[in-house]
Amino acid sequence: MVEHTLHSISLFYPEIIIVVTLCVIIIADLVVKKKNHTAGWILMGGFGLAGITVLLQAGRNESVFYDMVAVDPFALFFKVLLLLSGIFIVFFSVNSDELKAYKSRIGEYYMLLAGMMLGMLLMVGSTNLLLMYLAFEVTSISSYVLVGFIKKSLRSSESSMKYIIYGAVSSGVMLYGISLLIGITGATDIYGINAALLAGVDQPLILNISILMIIVGLGFKITVVPFHFWAPDVYEGAPMTIAAILAVASKIAAFGMLIRFFSVSFINAEGISAAGVWQIFDALHWDLLLGAMAAMAMIVGNLTALMQDNIKRMLAYSSIAHAGYLLMGVVILTEQGISSILIYLFIYLFMNLGAFYVAMLFSNKVNTESIEAYKGLGHRAPLEGVAMTIFLVSLTGLPPTGGFIAKLYIFGAAISAGWIWLVAIAGITTVISLFYYIRVVRNMYFFEPETGAKRLHFTFGSKIILLLMLIPTLLLGVYFTPLLEFAQSSIKILGLN
Amino acid sequence: MEFQIFGLGILTWIVFIPIVGMIIVLLLPDRNSNAIRWTAAVVTGIQVVLAGTIFAIFDRSKVGINDAESFQFMEQFSWITVEAVPWVGRIEINYFLGLDGLSVLMVMLTSLIAFVGVISSWNIEKMVKGYFALYLLLITGMMGVFVALDFFLFFIFWEVMLLPMYFLIGLWGGPRREYAAIKFFLYTFVGGILMLLTMLALYFSVAYTDPATGQSVHTFNMLHMMNPANYVDGGILSGVDTTWRYVAWMALFINFAIKIPLFPFHTWLPDAHVEAPTPISVILAGVLLKLGTYGLLRINFPMFPDATIYFVYFMAALAMISIIYGAFCAMAQDDFKKLIAYSSISHMGIVVLGLAALNTQGMVGGVLQMFNHGIITAVLFLAVGVLYDRTHKRGLYDFGGIANQMPKYTGIAMIGMFAALGLPGLNGFVSELFSFLGAFEAFRWIAIISVTGIIITAAYILWTIQRVFLGKTPEQLLVLKDLTPREYLAFIPLIILIILLGVYPAPAIELMNTSLSHLVEFVNNGGR
Known part of the structure; x- marks a missing residue:
């Protein structure tokens, strides 16, 4: 027993490092002068170190802490993505003017970020419903506070309030669903649930209800229609950095959890064909349910984004739409679908963070988030303008950017699995999305800057960070073999194959 | 090579x-x-x-x-x-x-x-x-x-x-x-x-066997996609004359028809x-x-010879409508650029009509018309540009008597316009003739109706020449200067080609004849 625990701990270093970092930040916050982003650099170091320990787990495929947490290639992929986005977010935070006004409390900010990261890392690894729920809540509670971090802004507090209420209700519903599921299967870990379902459950109705309730919680996190209402308000009120982490990292974590939970629990693992096509239990058509949600997310997200003037709201609706595209990959029920989700998420990380970053830089300088106020900015900030254009074009899915490859693989997986209607909707909504993404570009370039408006100057460091996101976005559009190989080797979910 | x-x-x-x-x-x-x-x-x-x-x-x-x-x-x-x-x-x-x-x-x-x-x-x-x-x-x-x-x-x-x-x-x-x-x-x-969607559907329907390893490989290689033997069993676009193949053909056709x-x-x-x-x-x-x-x-x-044959009349009908409708619309314009734009629609209709004929004359005529139309409209747009640079106007009624003021320019522009009209001796004639010949053989009535587009084309071109180049020069246009050397440089290679290919089109036809004859045969044999 001690041996197992010790072995488990040795595979639990990333999470432990984050916890230690969290504690160090708290102490440092008390000791060190609060002028600089000391805490931020500590956190960056923690994320980096955790990242290294994650990479050292490559090739591991085992269950630790008595089936509580899985350390498998699938979790590894997600942890890499999460830590990468965490590092970017710290970079953003150091450059953010919004946060400068709160220097004295910045320690708390980074501490909460560390807490959120801990929750997210656990979300993608946990294989036990109780731990899943705990991880989910750790992530949520940290993010509730972070959203309201700008105390003096009414909007920020309001959005935090909305987020809490919405989040609390959703996770309550999810918890109820979890309890129902545990009740009828008698197991708390997903392998046990799968085994119980394989043996046959005589309560299909309750089973379906419980799945529906769990989807409410997860749907809230990945902001998929009809659980998306919080997103635009929260993104708008939250600091830009937090809006970015909600749109990217927390969505990535929720997808990791969703895929693991559904594929391990509700797939007839014995029925996986050589072609990687899964078989679901007869009574549960959760693929159709998720398919309908994906379609709605694509339609509602894209159509509503057309009408937004605030860049954060626009990106919020765009992230809802992207959740729809991503969900398509789950619906397909093939390993190909999962690998295309992984590819999509990897590219999405760079392009969406990039768009948020440029929006943040612009709002630092011109102090507005209105897309109308972007008029002429392309002329005043050449590099940032071009970068924003590339990020938005990539979000649209035009070659030769990474976004195209992401869409290519998701669409391809859906076509090969025969979900033609879903792909058709995805195609149509992609065209619609062009319109609102390109509107930003239009405003940046098709208008002359007002007379007297000066060129905007950004620090050298901020340009480097920009390039760190821009280069992968472009590079992945023309050469993506390594990403494909990484994604294909990462679909090994513990307990599934 | x-x-x-x-x-x-x-x-x-x-x-x-x-x-x-x-x-x-x-x-x-x-x-x-x-x-x-x-x-x-x-x-x-x-x-x-x-x-x-x-x-x-x-x-x-x-x-x-x-x-x-x-x-x-x-x-x-x-x-x-x-x-x-x-x-x-x-x-x-x-x-x-x-x-x-x-x-x-x-x-x-x-x-x-x-x-x-x-x-x-x-x-x-x-x-x-x-x-x-x-x-x-x-x-x-x-x-x-x-x-x-x-x-x-x-x-x-x-x-x-x-x-x-x-x-x-x-x-x-x-x-x-x-x-x-x-x-x-x-x-x-x-x-x-x-x-994109059609491309993906094709990708998953086509696989060739790698001779080296014996693996079955999905590929985007177009040549493999053209070979019916490479279609995998159960692929969405496998088979011949299936609904999905028609849908895929239509999706691709709409994409190209937009362009x-x-x-x-x-x-x-x-x-x-x-x-x-x-x-x-x-x-x-x-x-x-x-x-x-x-x-x-x-x-x-x-890639879709079966669907192409199935939709031949549909293509020809759209081409016919484009020819006539484009020509009529061109006639109605009083903006010089819009006129050329509509004439482009009309002339590209001739290309499609020639291609839809699925015989060698039509195909050669169509491809040659692609080349010729490219040259001719380039001349026409450049000609409008010359006037626009000088006057910042494009309305057909804003001009008149340009011939008196800019004789060399008028000469060059007229060559372009006559080529667009299809005057024998200039390149447009050759390719239009071939296209209509091919079309006449394949679908007589559509070809006959389409040819009336030529008459309308003659009407609007001659009318344009009359409005812009002939007549009395308005006073405000008396300051216009003739072409600059840079403008000559842009026009001359195009004009040379217009005349050269009008008199002796063989070099262009030789380039493509072999391939196009093969393509015609290939399509008519259903991809074999």
Whole structure:
């Protein structure tokens, strides 16, 4: 027993490092002068170190802490993505003017970020419903506070309030669903649930209800229609950095959890064909349910984004739409679908963070988030303008950017699995999305800057960070073999194959 | 054929040298406009030289189309290869370029028009650097489409054109440029998505057996997609004459019809043409529209011969409507550029009519018409540009008696207009004649009705000549000066080609005859 625990701990270093970092930040916050982003650099170091320990787990495929947490290639992929986005977010935070006004409390900010990261890392690894729920809540509670971090802004507090209420209700519903599921299967870990379902459950109705309730919680996190209402308000009120982490990292974590939970629990693992096509239990058509949600997310997200003037709201609706595209990959029920989700998420990380970053830089300088106020900015900030254009074009899915490859693989997986209607909707909504993404570009370039408006100057460091996101976005559009190989080797979910 | 320059094939050079030019342009300082212009001119000049080389050494007897062995200047490298996973098999995307009789003429056209476009862009003063950088990127996209033999590569090049074109119209265009630019973008993007979905469906329906390893490999290679033997069992597009194949054909057709543009997908064109600056109109009409018909020939016809035969009358009918409707619309315009835009719709209709005939005359006529129309409309748009530069007007009624004031200009413009009208002795006549001959053999009544479009064309062209060039010169136009040497430089190569190909079209026909005859046979035999 001690041996197992010790072995488990040795595979639990990333999470432990984050916890230690969290504690160090708290102490440092008390000791060190609060002028600089000391805490931020500590956190960056923690994320980096955790990242290294994650990479050292490559090739591991085992269950630790008595089936509580899985350390498998699938979790590894997600942890890499999460830590990468965490590092970017710290970079953003150091450059953010919004946060400068709160220097004295910045320690708390980074501490909460560390807490959120801990929750997210656990979300993608946990294989036990109780731990899943705990991880989910750790992530949520940290993010509730972070959203309201700008105390003096009414909007920020309001959005935090909305987020809490919405989040609390959703996770309550999810918890109820979890309890129902545990009740009828008698197991708390997903392998046990799968085994119980394989043996046959005589309560299909309750089973379906419980799945529906769990989807409410997860749907809230990945902001998929009809659980998306919080997103635009929260993104708008939250600091830009937090809006970015909600749109990217927390969505990535929720997808990791969703895929693991559904594929391990509700797939007839014995029925996986050589072609990687899964078989679901007869009574549960959760693929159709998720398919309908994906379609709605694509339609509602894209159509509503057309009408937004605030860049954060626009990106919020765009992230809802992207959740729809991503969900398509789950619906397909093939390993190909999962690998295309992984590819999509990897590219999405760079392009969406990039768009948020440029929006943040612009709002630092011109102090507005209105897309109308972007008029002429392309002329005043050449590099940032071009970068924003590339990020938005990539979000649209035009070659030769990474976004195209992401869409290519998701669409391809859906076509090969025969979900033609879903792909058709995805195609149509992609065209619609062009319109609102390109509107930003239009405003940046098709208008002359007002007379007297000066060129905007950004620090050298901020340009480097920009390039760190821009280069992968472009590079992945023309050469993506390594990403494909990484994604294909990462679909090994513990307990599934 | 081994023909390499510094270890890279000639096609790679001709496609990517504009990118090199673009990087140089971006590195040059903003203020140094002339260096930027010269870079663009030199780069496109090199392309013309390369195209000339290709013309000189191109083997006229090789077939191409679906036979990998007989493509010329071929370059094939593995680009993306991901080793076998049980559930997808090997993934393969190739960097695969090649020329056959179908594409060689288009490469000539693109390089020539690109060069002419640079010359006529010389007096662009606004954001010179951005303009030429985007312009060169656009050229790479167009050239790439014509030489790509891998569907994925084809698609990338196809979509790469969108953004530069959007900016070129939207930033350097006329008063309603924003509207025109987004309209162009949306229309072509819709087409692009349709093509993307069809491309993916094809990809999953086609697999060839790798002779080396015996693996079954999904591929984007167009030549493999043309071979019915490569369709996998149970693939969505496998089989012959299935509904999905018709749907896929239609999706591709709509994409290409938007580019051509055929009625009823044409409405973006007049807006785009009117608002675009002169050189971009030249590129748009001269090359971009041909991408549509080229796509039909390269993709729709050989990959879906069954559906092509099924939809022949549908294509011919749309072509007929385009010819007549475009001509009538052209007659109704009082804006010079809009007139040419509608005449383009009408003339591209003739191309489609010729192709739909599915016989050698029609096909040769159609492809030749693609080339000729590119040259002729380039002349016409340049001619409008000359007047617009001097007067900032484009209305047909704003002019009159130009012939008295600018005799040399009038001479050149009239050659272009008569060529558009189809006067024997000029190039337009030859290709229109062939197209109609082919069409007459295939579907008599459609051809007969379509020919009336020629009469309407004659009417609006002669009327335009009368309104603009003849009559008494209004007083405010008495200050106009005749052509400058730079303008001559843009016009003269085109005019020479108009006359040369009108009198002696054989060199152009020889280039493509072998390939097109094979294509006709290939399609009519259902891809065998």
